[in-house]
């Protein structure tokens with residue numbers, strides 16, 4: 001690509017220097033720049049990419065995208081928003097991969113990862129070669145790469161989608177976080193289907209109010225246009241959870257066809273007669289393409305919602321309901337989501353990624369439906385993240401458990417003990433008896449004590465970190481896996 005081409009795409013941009021400058025790649029991190037790259041200077045939340053332009057030049061950058069002219073002897077493209085420029089240029093540079101792939105995006109506070117795996121499985125079983133991008137990993141054609149965040153930056157995203165196109169992938173299912181929507185990470189990405197799971201409190205450190213959070217999610221549906229072509233494969237679909245009040249707002253702001261799913265309210269894809277056991281969940285589903293009964297190996301009403309979203313997306317792809325049922329019934333579960341840890345102990349140990357008040361309430365309510373003995377919950381809240389959810393999660397843990405170990409999640413740069421105090425305040429406010437909970441900063445120790453306390457028939461829930469294999473304390477990322485730590489604790493007791 002030539003710099004002139006980039007300038008042409010960004011109509012209001014201004015070029016300083018040689019318009020014939022060749023661009024062989026793009027980069028937003030000066031440390032990763034290769035010779036001939038266009039370095040895009042992102043003004044970040046912690047540092048300003050403009051301050052790293054000199055380093056990028058040293059590493060061989062051929063031109064810069066900037067929001068203000070820099071006193072550096074190199075061609076520069078001055079734009080009003082480097083983030084916007086990144087999205088537009090990446091999409092072009094990687095040959096608009098989302099127009100070739102059939103894109104399915106999922107947004108919502110909880111259930112994105114789970115739903116994405118259900119869809120991936122149904123699609124691949126139906127021989128539609130499908131890739132996946134989300135919190136745990138990105139994977140396609142049997143190869144997986146861990147992901148640092150739920151939704152990649154536009155540059156990384158378009159690069160990954162391009163890779164998928166080159167590898168003969170036909171469809172991609174991905175999680176679209178509210179951060180991504182707000183920062184324009186998926187700008188330009190052409191989704192066929194946009195799914196909404198639910199909205200509840202989270203990320204109020206970033207979005208400040210629930211209204212702003214909902215508005216960020218709304219961007220996904222507002223951008224979803226429908227040109228009502230004769231070719232039905234070009235239609236766009238908004239798949240909305242009709243039991244969530246925000247669905248009505250998304251319906252109003254989208255120009256796509258709306259298809260609803262739900263349990264408590266009438267919907268195009270509707271579940272009823274939900275039966276939950278410790279082994280799984282059975283429900284009747286009535287759809288616009290037939291009816292059937294499905295038994296999931298996954299537990300919880302919330303997983304019925306995830307399954308309904310996946311069924312709707314698959315029906316849009318014209319996959320027969322009987323095939324969808326067969327795929328869903330075979331799925332054992334998703335990594336770190338209500339995952340049982342079996343070390344031969346006479347009680348249940350469940351690791352789950354619930355890290356929001358709603359997520360924690362859902363998983364605990366589900367456990368309450370089948371637990372025979374006491375419920376012992378071990379959980380914490382991440383540092384440098386929404387502080388207002390901490391006391392609420394404390395109250396929920398106490399409400400649905402017989403005993404609570406308040407411990408560290410990923411404290412990041414916050415004082416770990418102070419995070420525990422924030423959680424404890426919620427319990428104090430509700431005057432929870434002090435012999436019903438304790439605070440142990442060290443997560444390993446908390447897990448060990450919980451396992452030690454459990455009696456036959458009890459359930460130990462270890463919530464918050466799910467699939468994570470690390471713990472971030474200060475600037476350090478240390479090895480830590482709830483499942484392994486629980487197994488070690490069990491082994492220590494039941495040798």
Ligand SMILES: CC(=O)N[C@H]1[C@@H](OP(=O)(O)OP(=O)(O)OC[C@H]2O[C@@H](n3ccc(=O)[nH]c3=O)[C@H](O)[C@@H]2O)O[C@H](CO)[C@@H](O)[C@@H]1O[C@H](C)C(=O)N[C@@H](C)C(=O)N[C@H](CCC(=O)O)C(=O)O
Pocket residue numbers: 028029030031041042043044045046047048049050052148149150151152153177178179180
């Ligand atoms: C709040 C947020 O989203 N921050 C993202 C943002 O960081 P930032 O603006 O602070 O970036 P920065 O560190 O200031 O750097 C600015 C620029 O300077 C560049 N730089 C920096 C240092 C250097 O030596 N050289 C250099 O070029 C950086 O590459 C970057 O381009 O841009 C960075 C670069 O792409 C991201 O890595 C970073 O994600 C951080 C790590 C993060 O934790 N984000 C979370 C909150 C997040 O996005 N979460 C959602 C999931 C939410 C959900 O659960 O739904 C997600 O999608 O993952």
Ligand SMILES: Nc1ncnc2c1ncn2[C@@H]1O[C@H](COP(=O)(O)OP(=O)(O)OP(=O)(O)O)[C@@H](O)[C@H]1O
Pocket residue numbers: 108109110111112113114115135150175197198302303305306336337338352353354355358359360362363466
């Ligand atoms: N549909 C749902 N509604 C409410 N809670 C859910 C739902 N699905 C899963 N959960 C709970 O939320 C946790 C996280 O689920 P999942 O990882 O699928 O969500 P996510 O939206 O991908 O989260 P993240 O924002 O971290 O990417 C689960 O471990 C479970 O406790």
Ligand SMILES: N[C@H](CCC[C@H](N)C(=O)O)C(=O)O
Pocket residue numbers: 150355381382383385409410464465468
């Ligand atoms: N995607 C979520 C993950 C939270 C996981 C929890 N273990 C934590 O570190 O807070 C977030 O960025 O808020």
Ligand SMILES: [Mg+2]
Pocket residue numbers: 112113114134135136150175
């Ligand atoms: Mg996720």
